[in-house]
Amino acid sequence: MSTTTETNELARRVRERLADRHQSLGELHPLPGGHSGLTYSITAGPASYVVKAVPPGQRPVGRNDVLRQARILRALADSPVPVPGVVAVDESEPAWFAMEFVDGEAIEPVLDEHRLDPELCRSRMLALPDVLRDLHGWTKTEAVEPLDPAGELERWSRTMRAVPSELRPGAEDVLQALAARIPDSIPPTLVHGDFRLGNVLCRGDRPAAVIDWEIWGYGDPRIDLAWFLLFADHRNFPRVGRAVPGLPGEEELLTAYLDGRPEPPAFDWFRALARTKMAAIMGHNLRRHREGKHHDPDQERLPPTIAAMIRAAGDILAPRS
Structure with a gap:
């Protein structure tokens, strides 16, 4: 079956299901930028919807599990x-x-090309700790095996070790240091898995919708928190980061999230893990480009950031004198 035929068949099924809501529906239009499944937009008079579908012939697992x-x-x-x-x-x-299609912008200030006013970037970033705290306050409602710190480290260690060694200098030492001091778990919460401003649609300075739930789960909330804080400083991303004057730093965002509570235990371990995870993801993407599996010359800018992330993780884990 051709791609056009498959899209037409999906459009037919979508129209049939939405017919009770709308008499007239437009065409399915692919939405760019997604990394999981197939994503389309469709209009129905003044309303608009986003459709996410499993690619034909692929299993509905992992990032393709749209039902999840x-x-x-x-x-x-x-x-x-x-x-x-x-x-x-x-x-x-x-x-x-x-x-529902949610109108808004999902822009990562330190990584994306944009012309947003720095004060708007600051306001949006400062609005997110409350959202993340609400997310972590969600009560577990389904049987999902919580992912603990050891499981999270194992997951990203596999990704890192699949990257050619020349692209990840010092990574093995960092992985061993992380493995040697895995912290105790704390009560699991809902975790987004990739919580950051680039995955939150904003209208003006307010969050309108948290999107991209492909890797959500129940696990240690420190995983989400450390990942979110990583995007507060462009200097974490040599050659790819951009300075945004006045953007809140890690400490300011952490204070806003804690809202008077003490810092969670062993948080530096999770800060180091977040940098290791970012290095592994970037190394994976660069490897795929160089192997011809996903052509994207922009990935060639990543080696300095990969190396910097690994160095920073090692520095965080280094014994204090």
Whole structure:
């Protein structure tokens, strides 16, 4: 079946499911930028929807498990966490779901090309600790095996070790240092897995919807928190980061998230893990480019950041004199 035929068949199924809501529906249009499944937009008069579908012939697992994404969005519908509303789910193969289109910008100030006013970037960043705290306050409602610090380290160690050694100088020492001092777990919460401003649609200076729930789970909230704080400083990303005057730093954002509570234990371990994770992801993407699996010459800018992330992780883990 051709790609056009597959898209037409998906469009037919979507129109049938949304017919009870709308008499007239537009065409499916691919949305760029997604890294999981297939993502489309469709209009219905004044309304617009986003459709996420499993690619034909692929299994609905991992990042392609769109039904799992729909479940968490539905579970959060009445929570303080802003998410798009799910309007239809079709579990027949290939599975898909439709959600409300949320108007807004998802821009990572220190990484994305943009012309946003620095004060707006600051306001948006400072609005996120409250959202993350609400997310971590969510009560577990389904049987999911919590991912503890050891499991998270194992996951990203596998990714890192799949990267050619010349692209990850010093990584093995960092992985061993992390493994030697795995902290005790704390009660698991809902975790987004990639919580940052680039995955939050904003209208003006307010968060309108947290998006990209491909790797959500239940686990240690320090994983989300350390990852979010990593994007507060462009200097963490040599050659790819951009300075944003007045952007809140790690300490200011951490204080806002804690809201008077003490800093969580062993938080430096998670800060080092976040940098290791970023180095592993960037190394994986660069390897895929060089192997011809995903052509993107922009990935060639990454080696200095990969090396800097690994060095920074090692520095955080180094014994204090």
